[in-house]
Amino acid sequence: MTLLDDVLSYNKQFVANKDYEGFETSKVPSMKAVVLTCMDTRLVELSSKALGFKNGDIKIVKNAGATITHPYGATMRSLLVGIYALGAEEIIIMGHKDCGMGNLDVDAVLTTMKSRGVKEEVLHTLEHSGIDIHHFLEGFKDVRENVNNNIELIYNHPLFDKSVPVHGLVIDPHTGELDLIQNGYDKVIK
Ligand SMILES: [Zn+2]
Known part of the structure; x- marks a missing residue:
C-alpha cells in the first residue's frame, strides 16, 4: 500500500461514514x-x-x-x-x-538537489537568467x-x-x- 492508496481508501470510509458532518461550515x-x-x-x-x-x-x-x-x-x-x-x-x-526555515542551510539543500539529479549546468543557467538561487531558497535568522x-x-x-x-x-x-x-x-x- 502506498501513501496515496491509504489516503484514497481512508477517504472512502470517511465519506461513507459521513464523518464530514462534524466539519460542515461556509467559506x-x-x-x-x-x-x-x-x-x-x-x-x-x-x-x-x-x-x-x-x-x-x-x-x-x-x-x-x-x-x-x-x-x-x-x-x-x-x-x-x-x-x-x-x-x-x-x-x-x-x-x-x-x-526549519530559520538558518536553513542552503548549500546543503543545493548539494541534495545535485545528488538527486539537478545538474550543475541547470543551476548556472538559472543564475545567468537572473535567478538568485541562494536568495530564492534562503530562510531567516x-x-x-x-x-x-x-x-x-x-x-x-x-x-x-x-x-x-x-x-x-x-x-x-x-x-x-x-x-x-x-x-x-x-x-x-x-
Ligand atoms: Zn516553520
Whole structure:
C-alpha cells in the first residue's frame, strides 16, 4: 500500500461514514481573520487549536517559514483575496520557534538537489537568467524579525487596505504558547 492508496481508501470510509458532518461550515470565516503560518508538521492542528479556532473560523495560508517571499506572489494574493473577497477583516502573521526555515542551510539543500539529479549546468543557467538561487531558497535568522518584516511588507503594499489590523505572533510548536510580536490594532489607519 502506498501513501496515496491509504489516503484514497481512508477517504472512502470517511465519506461513507459521513464523518464530514462534524466539519460542515461556509467559506466565509466566522472569526473574520486570515492567518499566515508555517507548514511545519507540528502546526498542522496546533496552529488553529492553540488559538481557539475550529473549522470554519479562519482562512489559513501556510508555507515554509510563514514568509511572503514576493509582493505579487501567491501568499500575498491569498491575504488580499481573503480581505477583499472572502470576508476576512484581520490578518495574523504567525511564525514559530524552532522553524526549519530559520538558518536553513542552503548549500546543503543545493548539494541534495545535485545528488538527486539537478545538474550543475541547470543551476548556472538559472543564475545567468537572473535567478538568485541562494536568495530564492534562503530562510531567516530571527523569527521575530521575520514576522515584523512580513508585516511591514503588507503595510507597504500598494493594494493593502491600511484599516485592516495585522497582528504578529510567534508560537511555540511544543506547548502552543504565543508571544505577541505586534498588536495590529495599534497601527490601523481608519
Ligand atoms: Zn516553520
